[in-house]
Amino acid sequence: MLTNRQLLILQTIIDDFIQTAHPIGSRALANDKAINLSAATIRNVMADLEDMELLEKTHSSSGRVPSEKGYRYYVDNVISPSIKEKEILLMEHLLQDNLLELEQVVQMSAEVLSQLTNYTTIVLGPNEIGATLKQIQLIVLNQRTAVAILVTDTGHVEHKHFTIPPNIKMSDFEKMVNILNERLIGHPIVSLSQALQSEVYELMKKHIHNYEVMYEYIKSVLKYEEPTKLYVSGETNILTQPEFKDVDKIYEFYTMLENETEIIKLLGNKHQGIHVSIGRENKMEAIKDFSLITTAYSLGNDQLGTIALLGPTRMEYRKVISLLQSFSKQMTELLQPKRDD
Amino acid sequence: MLTNRQLLILQTIIDDFIQTAHPIGSRALANDKAINLSAATIRNVMADLEDMELLEKTHSSSGRVPSEKGYRYYVDNVISPSIKEKEILLMEHLLQDNLLELEQVVQMSAEVLSQLTNYTTIVLGPNEIGATLKQIQLIVLNQRTAVAILVTDTGHVEHKHFTIPPNIKMSDFEKMVNILNERLIGHPIVSLSQALQSEVYELMKKHIHNYEVMYEYIKSVLKYEEPTKLYVSGETNILTQPEFKDVDKIYEFYTMLENETEIIKLLGNKHQGIHVSIGRENKMEAIKDFSLITTAYSLGNDQLGTIALLGPTRMEYRKVISLLQSFSKQMTELLQPKRDD
DNA sequence: ATTAGCACTCACTTGCATCGAGTGCTAATA
DNA sequence: TATTAGCACTCGATGCAAGTGAGTGCTAAT
Numbered sequence: 001m002l003t004n005r006q007l008l009i010l011q012t013i014i015d016d017f018i019q020t021a022h023p024i025g026s027r028a029l030a031n032d033k034a035i036n037l038s039a040a041t042i043r044n045v046m047a048d049l050e051d052m053e054l055l056e057k058t059h060s061s062s063g064r065v066p067s068e069k070g071y072r073y074y075v076d077n078v079i080s081p082s083i084k085e086k087e088i089l090l091m092e093h094l095l096q097d098n099l100l101e102l103e104q105v106v107q108m109s110a111e112v113l114s115q116l117t118n119y120t121t122i123v124l125g126p127n128e129i130g131a132t133l134k135q136i137q138l139i140v141l142n143q144r145t146a147v148a149i150l151v152t153d154t155g156h157v158e159h160k161h162f163t164i165p166p167n168i169k170m171s172d173f174e175k176m177v178n179i180l181n182e183r184l185i186g187h188p189i190v191s192l193s194q195a196l197q198s199e200v201y202e203l204m205k206k207h208i209h210n211y212e213v214m215y216e217y218i219k220s221v222l223k224y225e226e227p228t229k230l231y232v233s234g235e236t237n238i239l240t241q242p243e244f245k246d247v248d249k250i251y252e253f254y255t256m257l258e259n260e261t262e263i264i265k266l267l268g269n270k271h272q273g274i275h276v277s278i279g280r281e282n283k284m285e286a287i288k289d290f291s292l293i294t295t296a297y298s299l300g301n302d303q304l305g306t307i308a309l310l311g312p313t314r315m316e317y318r319k320v321i322s323l324l325q326s327f328s329k330q331m332t333e334l335l336q337p338k339r340d341d
Numbered sequence: 342m343l344t345n346r347q348l349l350i351l352q353t354i355i356d357d358f359i360q361t362a363h364p365i366g367s368r369a370l371a372n373d374k375a376i377n378l379s380a381a382t383i384r385n386v387m388a389d390l391e392d393m394e395l396l397e398k399t400h401s402s403s404g405r406v407p408s409e410k411g412y413r414y415y416v417d418n419v420i421s422p423s424i425k426e427k428e429i430l431l432m433e434h435l436l437q438d439n440l441l442e443l444e445q446v447v448q449m450s451a452e453v454l455s456q457l458t459n460y461t462t463i464v465l466g467p468n469e470i471g472a473t474l475k476q477i478q479l480i481v482l483n484q485r486t487a488v489a490i491l492v493t494d495t496g497h498v499e500h501k502h503f504t505i506p507p508n509i510k511m512s513d514f515e516k517m518v519n520i521l522n523e524r525l526i527g528h529p530i531v532s533l534s535q536a537l538q539s540e541v542y543e544l545m546k547k548h549i550h551n552y553e554v555m556y557e558y559i560k561s562v563l564k565y566e567e568p569t570k571l572y573v574s575g576e577t578n579i580l581t582q583p584e585f586k587d588v589d590k591i592y593e594f595y596t597m598l599e600n601e602t603e604i605i606k607l608l609g610n611k612h613q614g615i616h617v618s619i620g621r622e623n624k625m626e627a628i629k630d631f632s633l634i635t636t637a638y639s640l641g642n643d644q645l646g647t648i649a650l651l652g653p654t655r656m657e658y659r660k661v662i663s664l665l666q667s668f669s670k671q672m673t674e675l676l677q678p679k680r681d682d
Numbered sequence: 683a684t685t686a687g688c689a690c691t692c693a694c695t696t697g698c699a700t701c702g703a704g705t706g707c708t709a710a711t712a
Numbered sequence: 713t714a715t716t717a718g719c720a721c722t723c724g725a726t727g728c729a730a731g732t733g734a735g736t737g738c739t740a741a742t
Contacts, residue, residue, distance in 0.1 A: 025704050038716050043705065061704050061722040139476050141496050149490060149498060155482050157490060159498040236599065239592040250591055251580040258577060366735050379685050384736065402691040402735045 002052075007078070008035065009045050010054055014066045014074050018314050021242045023063030068279040071291070071313055075276050079318050102126050102154060106297075106305065107231050109327060114234025117309060117320055120257075123231040124267045125305020126297075128156055132188050138177050140164070148221045152189055160221055165213045172208050176218070179203050192222040230260050243289065243312045256286035267306045272296055274321055274328075279313045291315045295324045297331035343393075348419070349376065350386050351395055355407045355415045359655050362583045364404030409620040412632070412654055416617050420659050443467050443495060447638075447646065448572050450668060455575025458650060458661055461598075464572040465608045466646020467638075469497055473529050477521050479514065481505065489562045493530055501562055506554045513549050517559070520544050533563040571601050584630065584653045597627035608647045613637055615662055615669075620654045632656045636665045638672035 002010065012032060013024045026039040026046060035042070046064050049055045054070035057063075066074070106123050114121040131152035140146045149159045183199040184192060196219055204211040238244055238253060256262070266284055277292045287310065294308040307327065309320050343351065353373060354365045367380040367387060376383065387405050390396045395411035398404075407415070447464050455462040472493035481487045490500045520541055528536040537560055545552040579585055579594060597603070607625055618633045628651065635649040648668065650661050 023704090027704075039704095040706095040716055040718090041714085044715090047706080057705085059723060061706095062724080063704065134482065135478075135480050137476075137478060137490075139492050141475065141494060145496065147492060147496050147498060149478075149492070151480050151488060151490070153482060155486065155488050155502055157488060157498070157500040161496055236592060236595045239588065239595065245588050247580065247586050247588065247591070250588065251577060254577045254580065364735090368735075380735095381685050381687090381737095382683090385684090388737080398736085400692060402737095403693080404735065 002073075005037075006045055006049060009042060010049055010066075010070065011074065011078050013046075013055065013064055014070065014078075017066055018316055021314060023058055023065050025063035028063070066314075068281070068313060071278045071315075071317070072281075075278070075317050075321075079321065102156070102304075103229070106307070106331075107233075109331070110231050110233040110307065113307070113309060113323060113327065114237055116323060117311070117316065118234075118237045118240065119309045119311035119315070119320070120235055120238050121231075121233045122263060122267065122308045122310060123233075123305065124264060124307070125229070127305060128152055128154065129190055129304075130188065131156060132186050133184050133192065136177070136180050136184060138173065138180075140170070140173065150189065150222075162217065162221055165210070165217045167210055168214060169209065172210070172214070175207055176204070176214060179207070180218070190224050192224060193219060196222055230263060232257055238311070241312050243314065249289070252286050256284070259286075266292070267294060267308055272298070274324055276317070276321070289313060291317075293317070293320050293324060295328045297328050343414075346378075347386055347390060350383060351390055351407075351411065352415065352419050354387075354396065354405055355411060355419075358407055359657055362655055364399055364406050366404035369404070407655075409622065409654060412619045412656075412658070413622075416619070416658050416662075420662065443497070443645075444570070447648070447672075448574075450672070451572050451574040451648065454648070454650060454664060454668065455578055457664060458652070458657065459575075459578045459581065460650045460652035460656070460661070461576055461579050462572075462574045463604060463608065463649045463651060464574075464646065465605060465648070466570070467495075468646060469493055469495065470531055471529065472497060473527050474525050474533060477518065477525060479518050479521075481511070481514065491530065491563075503558065503562055506551070506558045508551055509555060510550065513551070513555070516548055517545070517555060520548070521559070531565050533565060534560060537563055571604060573598055579652070582653050582655075584655065590630070593627050597625070600627075607633070608635060608649055613639070615665055617658070617662070630654060632658075634658070634661050634665060636669045638669050 009029065012029060012035065016024050016028070026042040029035055029042050030037065030039040037045075046055060049070075050057070050064065053067055054073055055064040056067045056070075058065060103126065106126060110121040110123045131154045133150060134153045135149075135151045137149040137151075138146055139149065144163055145161060146164050147159050147161050149157065151157050179200055183203065184195055187195040187199075196215075200218075201215060204215055208214055235254070235257060239250065244250055244253065262284060266282070273295065275294045277294075279291065280288050282288065282290065282292055289312065290310050291313045292308055292310050293315070294306055296304075296306050298304050307324070309315075309324065311320070350370065353370060353376065357365050357369070367383040370376055370383050371378065371380040378386075387396060390411075391398070391405065394408055395414055396405040397408045397411075399406055444467065447467060451462040451464045472495045475492045475494045476490075477492075478490040479487055480490065485504055486502060487505050488500055488502050490498065492498050524540040524544070525533060525536055528540075537556075541559075542556060545556055549555055576595070576598060580591065585591055585594065603625060607623070614636065616635045618635075620632065621629050623629065623631065623633055630653065631651050632654045633649055633651050634656070635647055637645075637647050639645050648665070650665065652661070
């Protein structure tokens with residue numbers, strides 16, 4: 001446990017460093033009105049904090065810089081539950097305004113968040129687990145190709161192109177659509193394939209010529225492919241941070257962003273609430289110099305997606321955490337009415 | 342007009358510089374087996390070429406570097422009509438393989454091109470000018486919202502969410518969809534709004550209650566918004582080029598990529614064929630150090646889209662140009678059957 | 683017309699001295 | 713006993729001078 005004095009100094013160093021990105025020396029702290037101690041005393045305290053591995057030096061005679069452990073302590077113990085700031089009000093305004101499709105709302109929010117924070121926003125989802133089929137359409141484009149359109153109750157529209165099975169009559173095609181709509185509407189879209197088997201197969205056998213070929217085609221069309229999309233916004237913000245003036249680091253950063261599967265792995269499976277990973281706490285080598293703050297947004301018990309802010313370990317934790325808390329709350333409220341009525 | 346000797350030296354300097362990114366000195370050229378001249382003679386030729394502004398020095402005693410005018414001369418006069426290389430065969434293979442939606446094909450091609458060249462690929466389009474309406478659907482999600490789905494004959498699917506007009510009966514809604522499908526199918530989607538007015542308005546007046554409100558809503562749904570999408574692929578490639586080791590330049594580059602409207606302006610309105618803009622020939626300040634090679638892909642006389650490769654002025658013009666030529670040809674061939682049958 | 687030779691230019695590197703912000707330690711002080 | 717002042721020390725950053733080398737332009741010889 002830290003003494004009040006130690007805590008004050010740790011906090012001041014981290015706050016200052018977050019603003020300036022320069023190591024903080026004892027002299028600078030001695031000038032801080034809130035700290036009424038001499039530089040020498042402060043040096044002693046700093047030495048203690050360094051022994052506890054909460055601070056580090058960049059070289060033997062440099063000022064102090066927070067260590068990852070220091071940030072961790074700061075996030076866990078120092079940051080007080082936030083108050084509403086003007087940024088939060090701005091975001092609330094944006095979110096409540098309109099009646100857009102979920103995906104667009106999320107995308108917009110990501111942009112707003114990266115503008116407000118000057119960090120990079122990564123959004124996962126929304127996934128459609130829990131969504132049910134509202135309507136299915138098969139539209140013939142020409143003799144060879146057709147397009148299938150699935151609409152969910154959440155308003156998500158998905159379409160797939162496919163080649164028309166050989167030796168299929170148009171009348172069978174139409175019958176097929178009717179059967180599908182009659183039997184599959186209301187089924188969760190994740191399990192449409194199973195539903196096709198249990199609800200539709202026998203009917204097809206009865207009414208459709210060449211039903212086996214048709215069945216296989218429909219099955220492949222209905223196969224649920226995780227449509228998780230990744231939106232990244234404010235990539236360039238990272239370039240304005242002084243710690244990324246090295247081209248190699250920038251290259252690594254952008255390459256990391258291109259690796260979608262890794263990012264999905266990183267963001268998925270986060271529990272409810274705000275989650276902070278600092279530096280090497282992240283599983284991913286490429287972001288060992290970053291901090292990642294994530295939160296899930298959800299409807300009821302279904303997790304719908306994750307939104308994350310990525311910045312240097314020297315991050316404005318206070319601000320970002322309260323922004324994300326607000327976002328998560330807003331989002332969940334916004335989603336509520338969309339399905340209920 | 343250049344002498345053979347001047348041409349040989351210009352060409353060699355540009356070829357070497359494209360490979361190494363270092364200024365080329367007279368000594369290095371004198372060692373080139375293809376050039377059987379002393380360093381001093383080469384220096385004289387180089388001085389001549391510099392007078393003609395085809396070469397430049399980075400400082401008074403440096404080797405020579407091609408000027409923009411030099412690249413221009415090289416592109417216009419030196420590059421011979423290309424032969425098929427292995428890359429082109431690879432691309433042909435990828436393009437012919439499958440039966441995907443146009444947008445996906447274009448997106449994939451962009452990725453392949455940026456991999457093959459190590460430059461950044463920017464794709465505009467495909468635009469849907471000339472596409473006609475194949476089917477329209479209105480699907481009610483809940484009491485307040487519905488989604489409209491438009492499908493074109495090219496297989497492009499577009500959807501829009503909208504609020505359901507107040508005081509509208511479900512039966513009217515269904516009637517409406519029937520009328521729209523009866524009257525609007527086959528109309529070019531760019532002019533659906535007009536067609537709505539001329540073909541549908543009177544009918545609505547007759548059959549639909551509250552037709553004025555409905556009309557306005559439908560009109561806004563049908564309003565054609567240029568769905569031109571921009572795909573960028575291989576952004577990180579630029580970071581491997583030695584001329585972009587400066588963070589400011591990288592920042593400028595990425596900021597430029599975020600500015601979609603500017604890019605669309607830059608890429609649109611290019612005539613048929615390959616088009617090379619070198620350095621300041623580009624209208625856009627942010628890419629004054631880049632060369633942009635564009636080509637349009639098209640079906641018949643309708644221009645469908647533009648694909649462009651962006652790299653340093655020190656670009657492998659030969660390779661890029663022949664790749665793009667091939668792409669354009671392939672693409673046009675690929676598109677042909679999609680609509681005809 | 684071509685080439686060898688030479689003086690010159692200039693970016694780049696290396697070494698060295700200096701500066702200053704910051705530290706740890708010790709002794710004096712409240 | 714806790715705090716502070718003072719001092720020697722460390723080390724990155726900055727600036728300068730000298731040296732290096734790749735390259736040039738010019739001139740005179742071939």
